[in-house]
Amino acid sequence: MTGVMWAVTDSWTMTRRGLAHWARRPGQVVVGLVFPVMMLVMFAYFLGGGMAVPGGGDYKEYLLPGMFALTMAFGLESTMVAVTQDLGKGVIDRFRSMPMASSAVLVGRSVLDMLQSALSLLVMIGAGLAMGWRWHGGTGQALGAVGLLLLLRFAMLWIGIYLGLVAGRPEMVQAAQILVWPVGFLSNAFVWAGSMPGWLGAVAEWNPLSATAGAVRELFGNPPVTGGSWASGHAGMLAVVWPVLLLAVFFPLAVRRYGRMGR
Amino acid sequence: MRDRDHAKPAIVVEELRKNYGRNKGAKAALDGLDLTVGYGTVHAVLGPNGAGKTTLVRILTTLLRHDGGRAEVAGCDVLGQPDEVRRRIGLLGQHAAVDEELSGRQNLEMFGRLFHLGARRAGERAEELLARFGLADTGRKAVGKYSGGMRRRLDLAAALVLAPRILFLDEPTTGLDPRGRTEVWQAVRSLVDGGTTVLLTTQYLEEADQLADRISMVDGGRVVAEGTADELKSATGGDRLDVVLRDAAQLGAAAGMLGFLPAVVAAGGAVAVAADERRLSAPVADRMAALTEVVRVLDGAGIEAADIAVRRPTLDEVFLHLTGPEGRKDADTVAADEEGAAV
Numbered sequence: 001m002t003g004v005m006w007a008v009t010d011s012w013t014m015t016r017r018g019l020a021h022w023a024r025r026p027g028q029v030v031v032g033l034v035f036p037v038m039m040l041v042m043f044a045y046f047l048g049g050g051m052a053v054p055g056g057g058d059y060k061e062y063l064l065p066g067m068f069a070l071t072m073a074f075g076l077e078s079t080m081v082a083v084t085q086d087l088g089k090g091v092i093d094r095f096r097s098m099p100m101a102s103s104a105v106l107v108g109r110s111v112l113d114m115l116q117s118a119l120s121l122l123v124m125i126g127a128g129l130a131m132g133w134r135w136h137g138g139t140g141q142a143l144g145a146v147g148l149l150l151l152l153r154f155a156m157l158w159i160g161i162y163l164g165l166v167a168g169r170p171e172m173v174q175a176a177q178i179l180v181w182p183v184g185f186l187s188n189a190f191v192w193a194g195s196m197p198g199w200l201g202a203v204a205e206w207n208p209l210s211a212t213a214g215a216v217r218e219l220f221g222n223p224p225v226t227g228g229s230w231a232s233g234h235a236g237m238l239a240v241v242w243p244v245l246l247l248a249v250f251f252p253l254a255v256r257r258y259g260r261m262g263r
Numbered sequence: 264m265r266d267r268d269h270a271k272p273a274i275v276v277e278e279l280r281k282n283y284g285r286n287k288g289a290k291a292a293l294d295g296l297d298l299t300v301g302y303g304t305v306h307a308v309l310g311p312n313g314a315g316k317t318t319l320v321r322i323l324t325t326l327l328r329h330d331g332g333r334a335e336v337a338g339c340d341v342l343g344q345p346d347e348v349r350r351r352i353g354l355l356g357q358h359a360a361v362d363e364e365l366s367g368r369q370n371l372e373m374f375g376r377l378f379h380l381g382a383r384r385a386g387e388r389a390e391e392l393l394a395r396f397g398l399a400d401t402g403r404k405a406v407g408k409y410s411g412g413m414r415r416r417l418d419l420a421a422a423l424v425l426a427p428r429i430l431f432l433d434e435p436t437t438g439l440d441p442r443g444r445t446e447v448w449q450a451v452r453s454l455v456d457g458g459t460t461v462l463l464t465t466q467y468l469e470e471a472d473q474l475a476d477r478i479s480m481v482d483g484g485r486v487v488a489e490g491t492a493d494e495l496k497s498a499t500g501g502d503r504l505d506v507v508l509r510d511a512a513q514l515g516a517a518a519g520m521l522g523f524l525p526a527v528v529a530a531g532g533a534v535a536v537a538a539d540e541r542r543l544s545a546p547v548a549d550r551m552a553a554l555t556e557v558v559r560v561l562d563g564a565g566i567e568a569a570d571i572a573v574r575r576p577t578l579d580e581v582f583l584h585l586t587g588p589e590g591r592k593d594a595d596t597v598a599a600d601e602e603g604a605a606v
């Protein structure tokens with residue numbers, strides 16, 4: 001077999017390891033799936049009551065795509081936590097002393113997190129439908145929206161892996177939260193950029209999270225509320241360009257960093 | 264491939280240096296360490312806490328990068344060809360390197376798959392190893408719930424999934440009870456009988472004495488002595504005369520007489536007194552002469568001995584002799600640990 005084939009095999013073995021961990025603590029998996037739904041309910045009913053969407057319409061229609069995108073982006077944090085916890089374990093020493101593909105540990109982590117995110121997205125969409133949210137476009141467009149959301153998650157995932165490798169210790173993850181939360185809220189996930197003071201609004205429009213949220217709103221046929229800027233006008237393109245760009249930077253950085261641990 | 268590998272020693276280490284701190288002033292963990300291990304032999308690296316044993320093992324198993332010198336394992340440079348090295352080694356690190364959340368079987372199967380045995384063979388190999396290390400009936404229990412000894416055995420099993428040519432054992436029996444220790448020793452011996460080369464580190468002089476063909480005594484990141492156990496013992500002033508008296512009051516007088524025995528004078532004439540054991544001890548040049556001389560002199564003076572013996576020095580004495588007052592402090596803790604573990 002070729003090196004690439006082995007890398008795939010090894011990555012699958014590492015994914016199986018993660019699935020075995022899930023099987024050992026199903027409670028934690030369920031909590032991980034329920035938490036975003038709780039956030040959804042909170043924002044839609046507790047805060048959403050006072051929100052009026054410009055041009056009319058239900059705030060839920062606006063909020064849900066934003067929440068989907070936000071959940072994908074915040075996945076960065078859980079990936080980072082998982083990576084720092086994993087690296088602290090003795091078993092990593094054994095992996096590193098074995099002739100396995102050096103990318104496998106990380107790729108296994110990314111496959112596992114993508115599975116988790118896809119599941120989570122499914123649960124959130126189900127919850128959204130139960131709450132009265134609807135998509136108005138075709139199935140193909142809806143699938144496209146899901147694809148863009150997962151693409152954002154994939155990019156965030158590799159940033160999370162890289163930051164986890166750099167941080168090294170679980171205690172450092174709080175530092176990343178300081179970074180991630182403002183980025184999460186300085187976006188159009190909850191409110192349209194037009195409601196923010198001038199320059200903040202511009203930053204929010206260019207936020208990768210806003211790009212994905214905007215594109216997903218269009219694909220679901222939910223009210224997009226664009227701010228009229230170039231970025232919000234080209235959300236669909238940016239929703240692809242941003243993640244691909246981030247991946248192109250952080251995927252190689254992460255793999256290289258892992259290969260050089262202790263070296 | 265095998266032939267090419269055998270043209271060189273299993274492990275070659277030359278002038279190895281490692282400094283953890285970035286700054287030049289920091290004390291080096293390895294300070295020009297040299298080591299050669301032939302195929303099919305057991306080599307013990309013996310040293311106190313902080314001597315650099317783990318650092319050495321981590322460099323040789325490609326987990327850590329050294330700053331200077333050269334290290335080759337199975338004819339492959341650890342920096343240049345890490346994958347080649349990894350294909351030929353097994354590692355039992357100082358701390359457990361298994362997944363605590365999985366069962367023993369899941370762990371071994373996973374490692375088998377990562378060694379590309381294929382799913383079926385990996386499963387079979389896991390069963391074999393579990394049976395061999397007395398872990399066959401652990402079922403689905405997570406390794407995190409194993410006892411220390413069970414975990415150590417699983418860790419060793421994990422190091423053997425691929426029947427490695429060269430096995431690294433970093434303090435394999437630290438924390439095990441005497442039975443666990445004997446089991447690990449037996450496992451190591453049977454591996455060596457099967458042709459495996461073993462580099463083991465230990466703080467236990469007895470362990471090195473029991474298992475190793477050759478011993479490198481390491482202190483402060485460098486080798487202070489190297490040889491077989493016998494060579495090391497004779498390097499420290501050869502044989503020693505031990506005399507235990509019945510009456511402690513006579514220790515002073517007897518020590519004076521011993522100091523003037525020709526066999527003792529020829530070896531330097533230093534007599535050590537261990538009052539609480541009523542024991543006198545001195546290096547001697549000629550064991551037979553020493554025995555006859557001491558019996559005659561004590562008899563003549565009317566001093567009664569409870570025991571008289573000529574013996575080789577212990578490795579402890581070699582160690583203390585070589586590492587000096589600074590090493591002495593560490594070696595004392597080693598001895599204390601050893602007693603603690605043996606209880």
Ligand SMILES: Nc1ncnc2c1ncn2[C@@H]1O[C@H](COP(=O)(O)OP(=O)(O)OP(=O)(O)O)[C@@H](O)[C@H]1O
Pocket residue numbers: 283284291292310311312313314315316317318319357466
């Ligand atoms: N990760 C590290 N960072 C900084 N210094 C380290 C690190 N690991 C070891 N050292 C230092 O390097 C020296 C050698 O340590 P090492 O762990 O190799 O000793 P050892 O012989 O294995 O000791 P022990 O018997 O306690 O296991 C020590 O002074 C130690 O403090």
Ligand SMILES: [Mg+2]
Pocket residue numbers: 316317318357433434
């Ligand atoms: Mg050590």
